Amino acid sequence: MPELIEKLSFYLEFPFVRYAIIVGVLVSLCSSLLGVTLVLKRYSYIGDGLSHVAFGALAIASVLKLTNNMLLILPVTIAVAVLLLCTGKNTRIKGDAAVAMVSVGALAIGYLLMNIFSTSANISGDVCTTLFGSTSILTLKLEEVILCIALSCVVLFCFVLFYNKIFSITFDENFARATGVNTTLFNLLIAVIVAVIIVLAMNLVGALLVSALVVFPALSAMRVFKSFFSVTIAAATISVFCSLIGIVIAILAGTPVGSTIVAADIVAFGMFYSIGMLRNSGN
Amino acid sequence: MIFRKLFVAALATLSLAALSPAADAPSKKIDVDLSRMSGTVVYGMVYQMVTYPKRFVGKHIRMKGIFSTYYDNEIQQRFFGCVISDALACCSQGLAFELAKPRKFPDEYPKEGATITITGDFDLASEEDEEPYPIIRNAKMTNE
Structure with a gap:
């Protein structure tokens, strides 16, 4: 054990390891907060759809040789998130079908563009890194970390400031509208925040594993806690803890960061599921 | 002009030889041990x-x-590299190296893909009109 601590403190001397931990904690915190709302609104899979859209946008940004990919990825992902979350029931292609269509469509177009207009010698490596995160969390630049901190602060501020409105929209949108809440505006806000989180989380776990950060902490917390507030706090705690554990294990054992974090989330879900079962059988 | 360049180069080589540590001198402290x-x-x-x-x-x-080698036809020079892969093994990066005691290629080099350990000084090499690239100079190579 002291050997592991010594090794970890040695790794922590490197700025890129510290950046990975900062970004990992912030992204997992933000994704878990919105995760509760998305799970309750039956939009668990939207993270997957939007991350594939972000992948498609990344491919277009690579083809256009943009110096800052975020200039294209963020607006495109936000636009699709708004389309998916705000059009509600007034569309011909509804809910899960729209998410599935956007998800696979963006993935296919992204991969196609990357192959046709290849700008790199290692296409499979680029695709693999984007889809599974690979080590991109350990190759972050200082400006990317600052951008992540700034966007995370905006997300946290919006969530705390509009907590009551998000709560009412999550459970009963019609009732919220009847009580004077501008549901269109707040749905738009949720869509923008979700898109920002997805784009940030792609660096941490990759496009294919983003949904895990959104869904697992919320579902784990729901096994044990019952109120919206307690579930939100528990989901945030579980998510941050699992991310920290996942990053530390990945650094010490040399495993892929994204999948190690998701594995930690699965273990946490198993534990909370068991606790919930035991509590219910006791009652 | 060319004689002056040759003379300076010869002088630099001699100075380096005079300053270089003896073969049995204690090895330098490793600043970054990636192994x-x-x-x-x-x-x-x-x-x-x-x-x-x-x-x-x-x-x-x-x-x-992993030992890797590449021959540049344009400048007719062979480069040697030590390549590492990420945890998913889908991306790899490497550093070029230059042995302190040159060996004959291919007889005295390991097979491509063999695991090697390189110890040397990090430096930047520059070619004409090209971005400088990182290289490990005065390298010692051991293969497993």
């Missing part, structure tokens, strides 16, 4: 070396990776 780090951190570290090479110039480096 002791986990695969995930090594990948991040080599990325830093390739992206911000100036921060590492002059550091004594040890790294363990």
